[in-house]
Amino acid sequence: MNALGTRPGEIDSWIRSNLFDQVPVALSVISRDYRVVQANQQFEDAYGPWRDRPCYEVCKDRTEPCLRCAALETFVDGRTRSREEEGMMRNGKQIDYLVHMVPMTRPNGDIPFILEMFTDITTVKRLEREKREAERMAAVGETVAGVAHGVKNILMGLEGGMYAVNTGIQTGDDERIARGWTVLEDNVNRISAFVKEFLDFAKGRTTATAPADPNEPARQVVELFRERAAQAGIQLRSELQAGLRLASLDEDGIHTCLANLVSNAIDACTLAEERRDFVVTLSSREEDGVLIYEVADNGRGMDYDISRKVFSKFFTTKGSDRGTGLGLLTTKRIVHQHGGRISFESKEGEGSVFRIELPRSGLPSPGPSPTEGKALASADATKQTREVTHG
Amino acid sequence: MSASNKAPSTTAKRVLVVDDEPDVLSYLEMLLRDSGYQTLTASDGAAALELARKEKPDLVTLDISMPKASGTRFYKEVKTDPELAGTPVVIVTAVTGYGGDPYGYEKFLNRRSLVPPPEGFFPKPIDREAFLAAVKKLLAS
Secondary structure: OOOOOOOOOHHHHHHHHHHHHHOOOEEEEEEOOOEEEEEOHHHHHHHOOOOOOEHHHHHHOOOOOOOOOHHHHHHHHOOEEEEEEEEEOOOOOEEEEEEEEEEEOOOOOOOOEEEEEEEEOHHHHHHHHHHHHHHHHHHHHHHHHHHHHHHHHHHHHHHHHHHHHHHHHHHOOHHHHHHHHHHHHHHHHHHHHHHHHHHHHHHOOOEEEEEEOOHHHHHHHHHHHHHHHHHOOOEEEEEEOOOOOOEEEOHHHHHHHHHHHHHHHHHHHHOOOOOOOOEEEEEEEEEOOEEEEEEEEOOOOOOHHHHOOOOOOOOOOOOOOOOOOOHHHHHHHHHHHOOOEEEEEEEOOOEEEEEEEEEHHHOOOOEEEOOHHHHHHHHHHOOOEEEEEEO | OOOOOOOOOOOOOEEEEEOOOHHHHHHHHHHHHHOOOEEEEEOOHHHHHHHHHHHOOOEEEEOOOOOOOOHHHHHHHHHOOOOOOOOOEEEEEOOOOHHHOOOHHHHHHHOOOOOOOOOEEEEOOOOHHHHHHHHHHHHHO
């Protein structure tokens, strides 16, 4: 016994003989031909008999190797990888798991085996899906409240027009009648445009995803706004990372998102209280498998009150003739359809940065997806999500 | 109701109308002028506050969702300014509370401890007669 109360080598010996079977994760060792050559009890309990069977058959009930096999990549580059994947348990239940691939490297650099460590994250993934659905429902509720708000203002405009026409008739005031009539016409037009735009928003666009150059929509948007920016005395810059790999995108959708953000950024410059050299920058880059678009401006920025409301219910600060408050709501929806997220930072008087992050692994599979629900479902079905590698 | 364009007398009470919707603004202005009041108008909270401090109106009709300073901020500023706190404020808003409650915003204000409840509250579109009756009563007292 030593000062710690253990016999020499006791801990090392226990770890060697027990750890493999007692850690609360499923462990397996696979060879270069995908055979499971060793596994612990947890693994066997979850995935069933494994001896001499290929990993894709045991863990995924497949008859051939996976398309993007993480183990194969680790055999090639010797890096430790983490990936979220979907598999099939021995009882036929689907499982979401996080798997770490650790290369068992020999002193000469050969990698004959890989240790795979599986953590069950089914509950976490279910909560993620439920949260996304709840957010979608909340957005619907906010949208309806926003519509009611807009319609009430228009109704009051109509009542004002009627009041002017009626009182004008009573007093024989032609000028008042004409003014009232114009108000009536304007508000009828407004409600028509409003209803059309709302219906477009509600029914959503038919999205079609296909492999695309992520920079293409960005280039088009810069081209589209070049003139408007120049006329407003704003420099529109693009900083697009060269050589981005193709990604499964709804190109029109991404175009809409970037156009909304650039248009907002230009407005933020035009509405700034003090004049300066305004610059709007649209940039693209990829970091750790995440495509990132950013639209930065040095316009008026947002105060706390406004920044809390930017993604909600038809909120607009541009006045009724310029904004419907649908732009960012639409943008947010398209980003969600791509399995991504949108965020922003803003400082009153200094400007804002809006950021769209699209993890490649969360992008929908190529093909048409007529509704948002289906787009989300196909994003969920994408098996390999959020990969991290450690050198 | 009188629909004449009679010029308000110089002793007429002055009402500051605050709303970012031009049609709402001109409607309320028309209504109030037809009832013999003088009107001042502002399209956002910041301009409204400046005007209120300068002109000391007898009553304010206040929209809530507006650019720059919102109606909420304006209300708080007015009700915590000793020179303006006594000015009655009639809120005219399309803002709704949970479940679409048209009086949700009034209930929200009534629960605030920093500010007193508003003197009047009318969801858009307004009940014209009730609105004018409330304004009349507030300006008579």
